[in-house]
Amino acid sequence: MARNETLTGVERFFDDDEIIVSKTDPTGRLVYANDVFLRLAGMTEAETIGQPHSVIRHPDMPRAVFKLLWDTISSGKELFAYVVNRSKNGDHYWVLAHVTPSFDTNGKIVGYHSNRRTADRKVLENVIMPLYKKLLDIENSHANRKDGMNEAYDTLLKILEEKGVAYDEFIFSLQS
Template sequence: MSKPEPTSVENIVGSADLIVSKSDAEGNITYVNPIFIKISGYSQGKLIEEPHSMLRHPDMPKVIFKYLWDNLKEGRDVVAYVKNLCKNGSFYWVLATVRVAKNPDGSFRNYLSTRKCITDSAKKTISSLYADLLAIQQSDGVESSENMLNTFLAEKGVTDCDSFNNLMIEINK
């Protein structure tokens, strides 16, 4: 499936909107709620069994998804800001909480992602950070972008995934 050409039109995720999806171990979508369908512009049939990355906006630095997947694969839940691309080329910002769901026997069941609106202040802070990370990625590669992210996190006192998640939540206040 080819991605739409991004536009400068933002779809606002409202304070009452909660976007929910589930995915398998590879990140392929297995469930979406009606809000997800409405905001993304895709039908349920076009979303199911597709990778979540189909919604990835080109403004998103790869290092954010590397951080997310590195932690999820270690069984840690992650809270992160995501700019997604809609079917019509517009975009929307969300604060995503991705949880590892397990079966009663402790085996992996799926990833459950809930996404909510972000504040204008958070959008400004994260947009700037992501633009810097993306610029470094494009000029010097993902590893340099990761070094920049690690420096930013260290300056904020982030030492592990829990403190990362707390910082993301704090930025959204």
């Protein structure tokens, strides 16, 4: 599906009692998206199912955070992370995502399940947005995208090491 790559700068919101839910296969292709996901993404179910979850990736979301996410969930662990997503029309919306692997009876990962809730505005503005800007600046300072992502990833790991916490602990420490 061709996407409009224009960003509007308009932020979309959803209610605190709403949960965005999606499920993917092991490669990250969407197999389920609830009505809240579809509404915020501005997409129909037909446009969504079978697409890579990255169909809603916002260019201001550091690739290093997605590397951490994929490294974590593909190893069988869950992860909480703040994410900015992009709607089909170029709007954006922030979420606090909880991503977990789904296993078959033999313990093999058969897909991933993500629940997203509203993001804490104060945490976004005071911690996450500045951190993500720093990581993006590092990523964009390299001609080679993979080198940029890896340097930003190493920077993120150093920040966590200096704080003496794992990523989930860092995210939980930000919650009020």
